[in-house]
Amino acid sequence: MGKVNYLDTLNAPQREAVTHAGGPLMIIAGAGSGKTRVLTYRIAWLIEQEVDPFNILALTFTNKAAGEMRQRIEAVIGNDAKNLWMGTFHSIFAKILRFEGKRLGYTSDFTIYDTDDSKSLLRSIIKEMNLDDKVYKVNFVLNRISSAKNALISWEAYTQNPIYIEEDKAAKMPELGRLYKTYVMRCFQANAMDFDDLLYNTNVLFRDHLDVLNKYQHKFKHVMVDEFQDTNVSQYLITRKLSAVHQNICIVGDDAQSIYAFRGANIQNILNFKADYPDLKVVKLEQNYRSTKTIVNAANSVIAKNKEQLEKTVFSENEEGSKINIIKATSDNEEGNLIASDIFEEKNNHGLKNTDFAILYRTNAQSRAFEEALRKRNIKYRLIGGLSFYQRKEIKDLLAYLRFTVNQSDIEAFKRIINLPKRGIGDTTVAKIVVTAAENNLRIWDVVSNIHQYVAGRVSSTIDDFATLIKSYGLMLEEGKDAHTVASYIAKSSGLTKELYEDKTVEGLSRYENVQELLNSIKQFVDNSESDDKSLSAFLQTVTLMTNADEDDDGDQDKVTLMTIHGAKGLEFKNVYIVGMEENLFPSQMMLARRSDLEEERRLFYVAITRAEKKLTLSYAESRYNYGRLNYCEPSRFLEEIDKEYLQVARNRFVSYSNMEDRNDQPAKQTRAVSGFVKKDSIKSNLKPVSKSTPPANHVPSGDFVASDTSILKEGDKVEHPKFGFGLVIKMDINGTDRKATIRFDTQGEKTLLLSFAKLRIL
DNA sequence: TCATAGCCTTTTTTT
DNA sequence: AAGGCTATGA
Numbered sequence: 001m002g003k004v005n006y007l008d009t010l011n012a013p014q015r016e017a018v019t020h021a022g023g024p025l026m027i028i029a030g031a032g033s034g035k036t037r038v039l040t041y042r043i044a045w046l047i048e049q050e051v052d053p054f055n056i057l058a059l060t061f062t063n064k065a066a067g068e069m070r071q072r073i074e075a076v077i078g079n080d081a082k083n084l085w086m087g088t089f090h091s092i093f094a095k096i097l098r099f100e101g102k103r104l105g106y107t108s109d110f111t112i113y114d115t116d117d118s119k120s121l122l123r124s125i126i127k128e129m130n131l132d133d134k135v136y137k138v139n140f141v142l143n144r145i146s147s148a149k150n151a152l153i154s155w156e157a158y159t160q161n162p163i164y165i166e167e168d169k170a171a172k173m174p175e176l177g178r179l180y181k182t183y184v185m186r187c188f189q190a191n192a193m194d195f196d197d198l199l200y201n202t203n204v205l206f207r208d209h210l211d212v213l214n215k216y217q218h219k220f221k222h223v224m225v226d227e228f229q230d231t232n233v234s235q236y237l238i239t240r241k242l243s244a245v246h247q248n249i250c251i252v253g254d255d256a257q258s259i260y261a262f263r264g265a266n267i268q269n270i271l272n273f274k275a276d277y278p279d280l281k282v283v284k285l286e287q288n289y290r291s292t293k294t295i296v297n298a299a300n301s302v303i304a305k306n307k308e309q310l311e312k313t314v315f316s317e318n319e320e321g322s323k324i325n326i327i328k329a330t331s332d333n334e335e336g337n338l339i340a341s342d343i344f345e346e347k348n349n350h351g352l353k354n355t356d357f358a359i360l361y362r363t364n365a366q367s368r369a370f371e372e373a374l375r376k377r378n379i380k381y382r383l384i385g386g387l388s389f390y391q392r393k394e395i396k397d398l399l400a401y402l403r404f405t406v407n408q409s410d411i412e413a414f415k416r417i418i419n420l421p422k423r424g425i426g427d428t429t430v431a432k433i434v435v436t437a438a439e440n441n442l443r444i445w446d447v448v449s450n451i452h453q454y455v456a457g458r459v460s461s462t463i464d465d466f467a468t469l470i471k472s473y474g475l476m477l478e479e480g481k482d483a484h485t486v487a488s489y490i491a492k493s494s495g496l497t498k499e500l501y502e503d504k505t506v507e508g509l510s511r512y513e514n515v516q517e518l519l520n521s522i523k524q525f526v527d528n529s530e531s532d533d534k535s536l537s538a539f540l541q542t543v544t545l546m547t548n549a550d551e552d553d554d555g556d557q558d559k560v561t562l563m564t565i566h567g568a569k570g571l572e573f574k575n576v577y578i579v580g581m582e583e584n585l586f587p588s589q590m591m592l593a594r595r596s597d598l599e600e601e602r603r604l605f606y607v608a609i610t611r612a613e614k615k616l617t618l619s620y621a622e623s624r625y626n627y628g629r630l631n632y633c634e635p636s637r638f639l640e641e642i643d644k645e646y647l648q649v650a651r652n653r654f655v656s657y658s659n660m661e662d663r664n665d666q667p668a669k670q671t672r673a674v675s676g677f678v679k680k681d682s683i684k685s686n687l688k689p690v691s692k693s694t695p696p697a698n699h700v701p702s703g704d705f706v707a708s709d710t711s712i713l714k715e716g717d718k719v720e721h722p723k724f725g726f727g728l729v730i731k732m733d734i735n736g737t738d739r740k741a742t743i744r745f746d747t748q749g750e751k752t753l754l755l756s757f758a759k760l761r762i763l
Numbered sequence: 764t765c766a767t768a769g770c771c772t773t774t775t776t777t778t
Numbered sequence: 779a780a781g782g783c784t785a786t787g788a
Contacts, residue, residue: 114778
């Protein structure tokens with residue numbers, strides 16, 4: 001690789017950013033302006049200027065972004081790239097806390113609590129404190145605690161602040177401060193940090209231990225932050241402190257793409273950056289190389305309304321490109337079908353590959369209809385986000401065993417595994433152990449391993465057996481057995497895999513395979529992890545901090561991408577579909593309820609639009625399932641906000657934008673539909689609201705019975721229906737995604753049931 | 764005291 | 779749709 005070659009490929013502002021010698025630098029990078037290239041070249045350039053990679057810290061928001069950047073740097077600079085300190089905020093500071101956590105009273109084996117752990121812990125605290133969980137909602141309380149931590153407000157400060165006390169009293173939640181305190185104490189006692197703690201504690205570490213701060217300040221001669229618009233106060237302070245000595249801070253961001261305020265991101269960080277660094281050098285990258293003029297202009301027309309912005313003009317010199325298509329569907333299933341057929345046609349007509357397509361939605365729950373439609377057409381897809389591999393029950397169960405083996409204070413892991421597989425230890429006993437530990441300031445392990453002192457009776461010997469089991473795992477680790485060996489042994493000897501192995505249902509089989517898959521990934525980690533730390537706790541850390549975007553990657557297969565708009569940040573695709581363009585969905589209901597200005601939702605829309613290189617399609621449905629209920633939907637106001645000149649009057653069966661306006665003349669159909677019962681013979685027109693009262697004879701109850709996966713039902717199956725009794729399936733009609741079964745019931749004669757509503761037990 | 768069936772509530776995005 | 783909660787029976 002020639003030394004200077006790559007500089008020639010850059011435009012003037014890009015080159016200026018790459019070769020900025022030192023001192024604070026802010027790169028305002030519009031969408032598609034070659035930001036990643038600039039960042040990677042800058043790092044490569046610094047290394048050419050004799051800066052040791054070891055002294056460069058580069059912070060990103062996803063592991064994937066970090067990994068890609070490292071690869072690209074390697075391509076320019078070679079093996080040296082390995083020594084860079086590059087990763088997500090959370091993973092880099094988790095690493096530092098593993099080294100330095102002793103100063104704060106944590107061991108180097110501390111557990112990282114994920115959101116489920118945090119919620120579970122909080123739930124039990126609320127219960128213990130005898131608070132009403134209808135008033136103190138777990139999600140709300142956790143959010144409150146999280147915001148406090150991200151703003152660096154300790155529980156001490158929180159409970160002493162008269163403003164918060166008043167606020168909480170007014171909100172009828174005077175105990176929030178105490179909850180915060182208890183939550184923090186419990187985490188500490190469990191030798192655990194939640195996601196926010198990783199940043200919060202880093203701040204505490206740097207504040208209270210100046211020698212540590214000093215060490216890292218001198219180590220990191222250059223600090224770079226990607227996606228700076230998404231940093232919160234806590235992250236901002238860390239980067240400022242770390243760069244205080246050398247003053248070589250380089251931030252890259254785009255205020256127009258700030259979409260993480262909900263988790264504490266503070267757009268002011270980038271808007272006010274100049275105020276913090278008077279001799280700041282600012283470089284603006286405004287030329288978009290990614291998208292057509294139409295797409296760039298349409299995107300600009302969307303955020304033109306936003307008030308809080310840095311001045312910049314993103315423009316494209318690419319071709320004009322085709323206009324933006326709008327598709328109207330009658331239902332969410334039809335939306336899936338229309339998009340899938342469109343992908344099919346586009347592939348045939350323009351010789352595109354699956355990887356050229358992305359379907360972007362506002363919420364993960366929307367993926368279902370698209371998955372079904374794509375599967376039906378044999379189009380391969382990959383789903384990013386949603387319930388990830390590591391959130392599956394069987395995986396979390398085994399991970400909990402591993403966690404408890406590594407960190408025997410980990411209460412949440414303990415609660416998960418103590419009665420799994422069933423040992424006859426119930427909630428009462430577990431609660432007793434947890435409370436005993438908390439009251440006597442002991443580790444969970446201290447209580448469990450001396451259970452006879454605390455709990456009398458039959459259970460105590462069962463718990464003894466459990467303790468012996470865990471002890472044997474700990475011993476294996478001490479003997480230096482590698483993570484994979486220990487994990488496989490745990491899976492087998494705990495009885496977890498045995499239980500799954502004996503479950504011969506389809507789900508049981510896949511659960512068993514998942515566990516094997518997890519063991520494989522541990523093996524991989526042990527065999528060829530890049531880092532030198534191959535301990536079990538290192539593995540657990542990578543798993544917890546893994547982003548949704550990091551999973552999958554089963555080779556470079558040709559697949560359509562399905563993901564949320566949030567997940568799509570930083571990516572690009574030739575053809576993009578933004579689906580579910582409906583009021584209350586996008587913009588989301590929550591946003592509409594909470595804030596009058598929709599600036600962040602609008603920026604989200606902007607991010608979605610600018611993912612497209614060649615062609616953009618927007619779609620919405622007139623009705624949609626939500627929590628098992630069918631609802632009517634209005635087209636999103638965002639459709640109105642795009643400059644009309646960029647919109648396409650769609651062909652043939654697609655409904656044009658002007659037709660959409662006509663729709664507004666009709667009376668609004670706001671009725672909530674299908675609450676409880678649905679007409680069995682109204683497949684296409686099952687949108688009519690049906691009363692909640694007693695069903696007429698031709699209706700089928702839709703309440704819970706034994707849920708069965710309707711896709712496995714076959715002719716000849718014997719079934720039981722909650723109302724009609726036992727029956728035999730004599731005919732199956734499969735029409736698109738709608739499935740009907742004609743069943744002969746012993747007493748009721750033949751009935752045809754729409755399976756999405758009928759709940760049958762297969763006998 | 765524990766296990767289970769069925770009822771009830773939830774309501775976005777992610778490290 | 780899914781996970782927590784509660785009543786019920788063992």
